[in-house]
Structure formats: C-alpha cells, structure tokens
Amino acid sequence: MIEYHYEKEAGLLTCVFSGKMDFTRSREARLELENKVGTLLTERGDTEHAKSDLQIVFDLGGVDYFASEFLRAYLALARRVKPGHLTIRNASENLKKILDMAGLHST
Numbered sequence: 001m002i003e004y005h006y007e008k009e010a011g012l013l014t015c016v017f018s019g020k021m022d023f024t025r026s027r028e029a030r031l032e033l034e035n036k037v038g039t040l041l042t043e044r045g046d047t048e049h050a051k052s053d054l055q056i057v058f059d060l061g062g063v064d065y066f067a068s069e070f071l072r073a074y075l076a077l078a079r080r081v082k083p084g085h086l087t088i089r090n091a092s093e094n095l096k097k098i099l100d101m102a103g104l105h106s107t
Helices: 023-044 067-078 093-101
Strands: 002-007 012-021 057-066 084-089
Touching: 002 023, 012 023, 023 057, 023 067, 057 067, 067 084
Parallel strands: 012 057, 057 084
Antiparallel strands: 002 012
16 A cells, blocks of 8 residues: 655655565556656656656555565656655665665665
8 A cells, every 4th residue: 555645845755555566566566666756756847758846755664565566666656756855764674675685765
C-alpha cells in the first residue's frame, strides 16, 4: 500500500509505503507511481524531455522487505527527476544494506 502526500507549493511528493513489497506489490506500486508522478509532472507543466525539479521521498518506515522490482520502481522515477530529487527515508538497517549494495543511499 502507498499513501501519497503532495505539497504543491514545496514541489514535494512523499510516498509512504507499508507492508511487504513482494514482486507483485512492487510491480503494482511501480505502475501506480509512474501514473501518479506522470500526472503530477503534466500538471506542473514539466516535459518528458527535461528532468523535473519535483522532489520525491520514499518513506520505507512501514516496510520490512522489498523485491528487486521495487528497485525498478525507484530507478524508473529517478530517470524523470533531477539528480538528488528522489530520496529514501526511514529504511530499516536490513533495507539500507540492500539499498547500499544497489548503489542507492538512504537517510
């Protein structure tokens, strides 16, 4: 499950994940995120050809496991925003290890 919190004035989208992000849930999340972010980028007037300055935060405080498909969701969004505009927060120590091995850093 994902809860979205969008602060228009700040240009910040926080995505709060919960539960076990197995392959099926991660794939569904990827498709849902691509749709949600695509809609926001269109509303903001961002083009497909330029990286957006939208800030996106993945809050993993409620996640104890994610499949590799979850990393695909992260990377798909990372291609659409400027470097440093997609961050991960509240990851458990186990998830931090996986993120670090994948070359993704969390706070």
